[in-house]
Amino acid sequence: MESTIQNELFDSLRLELRRGCLILAVLAQLRVEHYGYTLRKALADEGLAIEESTLYPLLRRLETQGLLTSEWREEEKRNKRFYRLSAAGAVILEQLLAEWNGINDSLHKILEDKEEKQEKKER
Amino acid sequence: MDLLERYLQAVGEYLPARTKADTLAELRENLLAEMEGREEELGRSLTQGEAADVLEKHGRPVLVAARYLPQQYLIGPAWFPIYWFTLKRSFPFVVLAYVVTQVVAWLFQGGKGMDVGAAIGHFPSVALTFWGVVTLGFACFEYAQGRYFHQVNLSKGWNPNDLPKLEPAKGKRPSLAGGVADVIVSSVGMVWLLAIPYKPYLILGPLVGHLREMPFGLTPEWHIFYWQIISLLAVQLVLKTVMVFLHGAEQWRKGFDMVVQVIGILIIAVMVQARTYMVPGTSVGAMSMKDLTTLNAAINLGFKVVLVISVVKLLWDVWKMILSSRTGHKGCVTVF
Numbered sequence: 001m002e003s004t005i006q007n008e009l010f011d012s013l014r015l016e017l018r019r020g021c022l023i024l025a026v027l028a029q030l031r032v033e034h035y036g037y038t039l040r041k042a043l044a045d046e047g048l049a050i051e052e053s054t055l056y057p058l059l060r061r062l063e064t065q066g067l068l069t070s071e072w073r074e075e076e077k078r079n080k081r082f083y084r085l086s087a088a089g090a091v092i093l094e095q096l097l098a099e100w101n102g103i104n105d106s107l108h109k110i111l112e113d114k115e116e117k118q119e120k121k122e123r
Numbered sequence: 124m125d126l127l128e129r130y131l132q133a134v135g136e137y138l139p140a141r142t143k144a145d146t147l148a149e150l151r152e153n154l155l156a157e158m159e160g161r162e163e164e165l166g167r168s169l170t171q172g173e174a175a176d177v178l179e180k181h182g183r184p185v186l187v188a189a190r191y192l193p194q195q196y197l198i199g200p201a202w203f204p205i206y207w208f209t210l211k212r213s214f215p216f217v218v219l220a221y222v223v224t225q226v227v228a229w230l231f232q233g234g235k236g237m238d239v240g241a242a243i244g245h246f247p248s249v250a251l252t253f254w255g256v257v258t259l260g261f262a263c264f265e266y267a268q269g270r271y272f273h274q275v276n277l278s279k280g281w282n283p284n285d286l287p288k289l290e291p292a293k294g295k296r297p298s299l300a301g302g303v304a305d306v307i308v309s310s311v312g313m314v315w316l317l318a319i320p321y322k323p324y325l326i327l328g329p330l331v332g333h334l335r336e337m338p339f340g341l342t343p344e345w346h347i348f349y350w351q352i353i354s355l356l357a358v359q360l361v362l363k364t365v366m367v368f369l370h371g372a373e374q375w376r377k378g379f380d381m382v383v384q385v386i387g388i389l390i391i392a393v394m395v396q397a398r399t400y401m402v403p404g405t406s407v408g409a410m411s412m413k414d415l416t417t418l419n420a421a422i423n424l425g426f427k428v429v430l431v432i433s434v435v436k437l438l439w440d441v442w443k444m445i446l447s448s449r450t451g452h453k454g455c456v457t458v459f
Contacts, residue, residue: 036149037156053182056153057190060146081149 022050024100026058027085027093030068035080059083067092126171127154130178137188146191154181197262201277206261210254217253221246222428230421239427302367309360316353344397351390359383377444384440388433395426 025048029039036056043050062068067089070081085093131147131154138146158177162169169177181187198206225242268274362379394400400422401415 035156036153037160041160051182052153052157052180053187053190056150057187060191078152078155079148080152 021100022048022054022058023062024093024096026050026055026062027067027089027096030083030085030089031093033082033084035075035082039083062089126174126178127151127158130154130181130184133184134188137185138191142191150187154178157181196265198258198265202261202265205277206257209261210257213253213257214250217250218246221249226424229424230417299367302363306360306363306367309356309363313353313356313360316349316356320349342397342400342402344394344400348390348394351393355383355386355390358386381437381440381444384433384437388430388437391426391430391433395423395430398423 025043025046026039029042029046034042036052036059039059040050040052040055043055059068059070063070063083067086068083069086070083072079072081074080131151134150135143135147154177158169158174161173161177165173362383398419400419403412403415
């Protein structure tokens with residue numbers, strides 16, 4: 001029972017943690033043009049699997065926010081909607097990456113400090 | 124592919140007409156690509172069951188469609204605490220306004236035969252209407268901000284210097300000086316109450332001269348009620364004195380306070396049962412008799428209201444005591 005609650009809590013926190021990261025990953029991946037399915041495959045190949053029901057609406061939302069541009073184009077005799085990072089999206093991506101790196105560095109520093117203190121204690 | 128079309132049709136049911144065709148066209152392409160990718164992995168066409176698996180994994184149509192819609196709240200997380208606070212703070216006033224309205228309506232109807240059960244039974248619909256109106260008000264505000272006026276930023280425009288002064292810590296043991304002062308005040312109150320029958324001006328002031336001219340008199344129930352209150356206050360005074368002088372008796376205080384509250388409720392219950400509080404004097408006309416009936420009914424209703432409030436307060440204190448014993452915090456019970 002307790003382990004089920006813990007798993008649910010972990011899933012919920014994991015989802016929260018991933019939410020912001022996914023946007024960053026999608027924006028970064030769309031520096032190269034993709035349509036929905038190939039974008040999902042590309043992200044999965046990089047180790048970041050996203051549910052299609054999460055990714056496709058996210059693309060629409062990012063486009064509405066002006067971070068992506070899209071166009072319908074025929075490929076392999078089928079019409080597909082291709083997405084690409086917009087100029088505004090590129091600026092935001094740079095800012096978000098700086099923020100991400102800052103958070104990452106701080107987190108590593110916190111973890112290293114704690115490990116050092118733990119080692120000193122053990123000695 | 125029939126399954127895919129049925130799925131898209133189901134998703135389309137929940138999409139707005141303006142973006143429906145475009146969203147479904149894109150979704151069709153993505154799902155077809157998903158299925159083709161799966162076929163490539165297997166090296167054959169998908170069976171009906173495998174195609175169904177792809178769609179099932181993609182999600183229930185209503186949820187899929189919801190993800191394409193803008194995020195909507197009836198009351199968003201920023202305003203929900205304010206909404207909840209408003210409901211909690213205003214609810215006692217709703218109860219009070221309802222009681223006053225019922226009493227006034229009853230008095231206007233001649234003060235006869237008030238149906239307390241019906242009045243209580245009608246209250247949930249009043250409370251529900253109040254909740255609905257407040258919720259609707261906040262929902263309209265939530266909808267309008269950002270659309271018709273700028274988003275209100277709650278984290279700005281406040282000054283920490285405007286915060287209320289620090290309240291005394293709850294559950295803190297009363298000081299010795301405070302306890303002694305409480306005993307002195309209670310003793311003076313007892314002496315004052317004991318002196319009233321001999322010196323009525325202590326409670327009535329200048330109105331004492333008009334008392335003899337009144338066509339009504341008090342019933343013996345008042346005499347009993349008076350001595351019951353005196354007894355209760357005497358018990359309280361003894362308990363308060365014990366609390367001051369006996370160190371470690373604090374843990375018993377809550378229990379003693381509860382006992383005193385229960386005695387108080389019993390006294391009020393006796394008065395509710397009495398029904399007649401004023402009796403006619405020597406020269407009372409028919410009109411005065413009617414007034415007397417109204418007056419007795421009003422006093423009875425007053426006792427009923429006090430009884431309900433006292434019972435609710437006792438239950439609330441018991442609930443707080445149970446909670447504090449669960450969490451290990453010292454509760455704080457006040458004597459009504």
